[in-house]
Amino acid sequence: MKFKDLDIIFENKEIIAINKPAGLFSVPDRFGVEISLKQILEEKFEKIFVVHRLDKDTSGVILFAKDAPTHKALNEMFEQRKIEKYYVGLVIGSLYNKEGRIEVKMQEHSFKKGEMIVNPNGKLSLTTYQVLNDYKHFSWVKFQIHTGRTHQIRLHAKHIGHPLVCDDLYGDGKPILLSQIKSKYKLSKNSLEETPILNRVGLHAYQLIFDWNDKKIDLVAEPPKDLRALLQQLEKNVKVKF
Numbered sequence: 001m002k003f004k005d006l007d008i009i010f011e012n013k014e015i016i017a018i019n020k021p022a023g024l025f026s027v028p029d030r031f032g033v034e035i036s037l038k039q040i041l042e043e044k045f046e047k048i049f050v051v052h053r054l055d056k057d058t059s060g061v062i063l064f065a066k067d068a069p070t071h072k073a074l075n076e077m078f079e080q081r082k083i084e085k086y087y088v089g090l091v092i093g094s095l096y097n098k099e100g101r102i103e104v105k106m107q108e109h110s111f112k113k114g115e116m117i118v119n120p121n122g123k124l125s126l127t128t129y130q131v132l133n134d135y136k137h138f139s140w141v142k143f144q145i146h147t148g149r150t151h152q153i154r155l156h157a158k159h160i161g162h163p164l165v166c167d168d169l170y171g172d173g174k175p176i177l178l179s180q181i182k183s184k185y186k187l188s189k190n191s192l193e194e195t196p197i198l199n200r201v202g203l204h205a206y207q208l209i210f211d212w213n214d215k216k217i218d219l220v221a222e223p224p225k226d227l228r229a230l231l232q233q234l235e236k237n238v239k240v241k242f
């Protein structure tokens with residue numbers, strides 16, 4: 001992927017915001033084999049500063065700073081919770097409470113590197129949520145994270161018993177098939193097996209809102225094709241509960 005292929009949501013002399021595709025690292029991984037969004041941006045700009053990160057399989061809006069003072073200012077805004085952060089995601093099951101608050105202490109697993117767990121000795125994490133659509137076996141949910149812990153939404157979704165779809169770390173990791181949604185689904189004669197309609201974590205960073213130079217910046221990244229296609233099939237084939 002090259003810079004010209006990126007979906008740029010917003011750019012000025014200090015900031016650039018990208019709608020990151022799923023499957024792309026935000027920053028170089030520890031093995032340094034796969035290209036990252038930061039490296040792509042550095043091919044265009046002399047220096048780029050990481051403000052926050054999205055998991056590889058999470059799509060959506062991500063912010064970078066073009067200079068050190070902007071980087072420092074944005075970091076402070078994130079730490080002071082002056083940036084509103086909204087995600088949308090598809091979880092397994094129908095939530096009894098259609099809106100709620102998840103507040104737990106969490107930390108990294110003691111021997112499973114990269115996996116987070118709920119632990120009373122960990123750091124406080126807070127997420128609020130609202131169910132946008134209930135599809136019986138799945139729910140489309142809007143999350144607002146008030147803290148920025150690693151895998152926060154993924155762990156919180158698991159904690160309330162409704163992990164994100166296709167999450168192999170906090171859920172069952174199983175892909176979503178059209179045959180699970182469409183009652184009269186028939187496999188194509190030319191296909192030996194069904195192609196998943198979604199096979200990555202069903203989470204998307206939807207919106208960032210903050211004040212910058214006395215102006216309100218409202219950055220929105222519409223969900224990508226894979227999530228839109230899945231939601232379209234759910235709308236067509238499942239009677240929405242509300």
